Amino acid sequence: MYLELQQRLTARLKTVLVDLYKLQPSDVDPAVFAVEQPPELAFGEYALPAALKLARALRKSPKMIAEEIAAALTPxxxxxxxxxxxxxxxxxKLDRAHLAKLLAAGAEREQPKRDRVLVEHTSINPNKAAHIGHLRNAILGDTFVLLLRAAGHSxxxxxxxxxxxxxxxxxxxGFEHLEKKSKADVQALIAGSGGGSRKSFDYLCWDIYARVSQWYSEGTLEEQAAKKQLRLDTLHLLEHGGNATSELAELISTAVLRRHLETMARLGIEYDFLPRESEILHLKFWESAFEKLKATGVLYLETEGKNKNCWVMRRMGAEMNExxxxxxxxxxxxxxxxxYVGKDIAYHMWKFGLLGRDFGYKIFHTYPTHTCWISCEHGEKEHPHFGGVEAxxxxxxxxxxxxxxxxxxALRGMGHTAEADRYTHFSYEMVALTPRYAEELGYTVSDEDKKKAYIEVSGRKGFGVKADDLMDLMIAAARGETLKRHTDWSEAEVDKTSEQIAYGALRYFMLRFTRNSVIAFDxxxxxxxxxxxxxxxxxxLxxxxxxxxxxxxxxxxxxxxLAENAELAKPTVLAESAEKAELAKPTVLAESAEKAELAKTLGGDEGADIWALLVRASKRSFVLEQSLVSSEPAYLAKHxxxxxxxxxxxxxxxxxxxxxxETRKKLLLATAAIALRELVKTLELLGIEAPEMM
RNA sequence: GCGCCCGUAGCUCAGCUGGAUAGAGCGAACGCCUCCGAAGCGUUAGGUCGUGAGUUCGAAUCUCGCCGGGCGCACCA
Incomplete structure (x- = not known):
């Protein structure tokens, strides 16, 4: 509501400035039409710096200009x-009773349809259990998806x-050479491992991965070299496909992927499509991209120096040396x-529909409300269209x-500047552990590390907290608190509430920091x-x-x-574009005794906190917009x-x-209802549930 | 060496497209349950916004230097 009123104010300011000073809005510095927020609510809800910005051009004192504009804006x-x-x-200053009634009516502008966008998140290597850092990625990504959808994006x-x-x-x-496991052995391991427990297959892989990393660095130099070669040979077998080792890899990676989906599903995180690198290789995405990169001159064949006989791309701002x-x-x-970068260029050309090739698709998983597809070489005839998006x-x-x-x-070099501009690397910093917490988890922490604010986790060393373990720990703690307060609750009630609290706590914690701040987890x-x-x-709530x-x-x-007899609060009033001039025309409101009393309550010192709460409650769409333009879900968490x-x-x-x-009670109840509604909706945007009781 | 990010209260962080007295949480001290649940609320203490210069009527915010910390810079992915 705050946002809509602000847009109307901007529109009206434009018409007023045109009337008063014959300004052409297109010729004027946009800062003239800026709407800011006063430092204190007592000053009002919006501040217009227009007069300050126009003073020089109009050769008048800012104060005089401000008086003229203020008079013209009224009523x-x-x-x-x-x-x-x-x-x-x-x-x-807003008409307080008016806003209260608008909020009570809950009039929301219908979101116009916006662009088709694609969000890529999670993208965990399918070789071990998800850890705490992956949770930040998935929670950030999932929340941003919720925000985009709320704003009308598909x-x-x-x-x-x-x-x-x-x-x-x-x-x-690890499986082939350390464990000496056959494909059938691994199949049996997967079949015998239950989801979510320590016996899970992804946990097993976590340990094997750590052991293999250790194993590589053991032995004589010759032995180490042989192991390196084994690793490289295995990698090439996987890339090539169609052999026993790649089949084992497929088995392992798919099983781990299924576990990742289960882990993320606990937090309500779901996916529409799982593109795999194997298809990017086998469906020759790169070959198409390579032709286009050569044709546009982005890549050239180096004939001299250390990169002789490589196809290379010039870096930004690189200096030529002879x-x-x-x-x-x-x-x-x-x-x-x-x-890797080459494959990524091809993949991103596909995302924007610039490649001229597509994946095959088959169904991988069915969620209650939609299906999740996975890439394959020869898929279903009927499938949704992924890729070819605007952003x-x-x-x-x-x-x-x-x-x-x-x-x-590379995209820009090929002339796809519009796509390059709408490519957002939604970057974020890592999640680390505080030295104290690392010790609590049973890791030995060196004296040097103890002095640091945080210690980086490492999947390679098996050092970190697994996502499922972390969630289990948090649920157990929430459960303890819940049981203390509700001895009469059923097991199911305790379970449900504890999970809502634990998952809410986790999601909020991952979202409350801005993206480029390292989270030291404790x-x-x-x-x-x-x-x-x-x-x-x-x-x-x-x-x-x-x-x-x-x-x-x-x-x-x-x-x-509160909203009754509030004609003005009908949704239709705000349904149309706020830019339209007719909305900016002054209209006079019908007065009523009730409205006068409301205004008195909300206007007095006693009502200052109620008014502050109502203004805050009106800002959800405003903060949502801020979060979107800055790609920063933390703003909404703060809200x-x-x-x-x-x-x-x-x-x-x-x-x-x-x-x-009675009038006062009506206002208080309505205010509580507005606050409740906004808390629930804001948490919904953050992917956090609203418990009934706790 | 080059590039990117960061340095704001004891701790963890907001604020950074320049603008009205620099904010929050935790921690600390004190106070508040005959009244919708105190997993709460209130009050107080606590800051040369790393540092030096510059631009400006005005700088935590912009520019440059320096100091301190992190991360990148492979014919790895």
Whole structure:
């Protein structure tokens, strides 16, 4: 609602400036039409710096201009006043009763249909159990998908599966050469391992992967070289396909992938399509891309220096040394094989529909509401259309920003500048462990590491926390708290609530930090259910629900009580584009005794906290927009927390059920209902559930 | 060596397209349950915004240098 009113204010400001100063909006610095937020709510809800920006051009004092504009803006539907403040800011104050009624009516603008976009996230190597760092990736990606969808985008979620890489090869080496397991043995292991327990196949692979990594570095130099060669040979067998080793790899990677989907499903994270590297290789994606890269001159054959006989791509800002660019990125090796970046260029051309080839598709998994497809060479005739989207977001950790920018540069070099501009590397920093927590987990921490703020986890060393273990630990802790408070609950109730709290706590913790901040994970912080956490937000909402349970009134009834006879609050008022001029025309509202009383309550000092809560509640779509343009879900997480905090304050201060003044009680109940609705919807955007009780 | 990111309260972090007294959580001290659940609420203490210069009427925010920390820079993926 806040966003809609702001857009109307902008539209009206434009017409006023055209009328007053004959300005052509297209010729003017957009900053003139900026709408900011005053530092304090007491100053108003919006601040217009227009007069400050126009002073020089109009050769008048900012204050005079501000007075003129303020006078011309008045009156305006939804706004109570426009006041000149400071050097020439115009502070706009909302009509408080009006906003309260709008919020109670819950009028939301219909989202216009926006672009088709593709979000790639999770993309865990299918060779071992998911760990804590993967959780950050998947939670960030999944939440961003929720935000995009809420804003009207049609989103396909992809989880890229590198099933032919060295990491899978390492585990295959482990099974074949360390464990001496046959394909049938591995099949039996997979069949015998239950999901979610320590006996799971992905856990087994976790240990084998760590052992193989250790094994590579043992023995004489000759032995080590032989092991390296074994690793390389295995990798080539996987890439080539059609042999016993690649079949074993397929078996292993698919089983681990299924476990990853189970792990993520616990948090409500689902996928639409799983493109695999094996198909990118076998369906000759690279060959198509190579032709186009050569034709556009992005790649050239190096004839001199260390990269002789390689096809290379010039890096951004690379310097030539005597006509030779030795810093160029090798895309095709001198032996004719393609590097990782090369394959990635082909894959991303496919994403934008620029490749001229497609995957085969078959169904891999069925979720309650949709199916998840996986790539294959010869798939179903009927399948959804993936790829060919307008914008993409790749949730990939910040260490990969170089290869990511190489891909973008290749697209740009081929002339696909529009695509390059809409390619977002949604980068994020790693999740590490605090030294203290690493010790708690039983790892030996060196004295040097103890001084650090955090220690990086390493799948190679088997050092870290597995995602499923972490969730189990958090559920157990939440369960302890729940049991303390509700001795009379059934087992099912305790289970459900504990899971809602634990998963909410985890998702919130991964989202509350901005993307480029390293998260130093500590069990104590993660399990904390006080402070800026998911459970705090959930608790606020549960308190709101309790009010209605006791009052014998539903939130819907409370909202209707305030919204009634509010013609102006009808959704249609806001359904059309706010840019349209007719919306900016001043209209006068019908006055009523009830509205006057509302205005009095909300306007006084006593009502300041109620007003602050209502304004906060009105900002969901505004914060959603901010989160989207900056690709930063943390803003919405912060919004949820602030809502919860202001509601807790309100809850403490006003004893709604004892309120004797009927109009006041109606307002308080409606405010609680608005806060409840907004808390639930904001948490929904973050993928966090709202418990009934806790 | 080159590139990217970071340095804000004891700790963990917001704020960074320049603008109205620098914010939050944790931790610390104190206070609040005959009243919708105290997993809560309130009050207080705590900051030369790494450092030096520059641009500007105005800099935590922009530019440059320096110091400290992290990560990239393979014919690995």
């Amino acid at each position: 305006m539907e939804g706004f109570a006043s426009f006041e000149v403040a400071g050097a020439g800011y115009i502070n706009a 989103v396909a979620v992809q989880n890229y599966i590198d099933n032919t890489g060295v990491q899978v090869a390492d585990v295959v080496v 006509g030779l660019d030795e810093d160029a990125k090798v895309i095709v090796r001198s032996n004719g094989t393609v590097t 993409i977001y790749n949730v990939i950790d910040s260490r990969q920003s170089d290869p990511q920018s190489n891909v973008i540069q 069990q104590k912080d993660a399990l904390a259910i006080e402070g800026e956490t998911g459970p705090y937000v959930q608790y606020a 549960v308190r709101a629900k309790n009010i209605f349970r006791k009052a014998g009134v539903t939130p819907e009834e409370a909202l209707a009580g 949820a927390f602030q809502m919860a905090q202001e509601f807790s304050n309100f809850y403490h201060k006003h004893h709604i059920l004892n309120e004797e003044n």
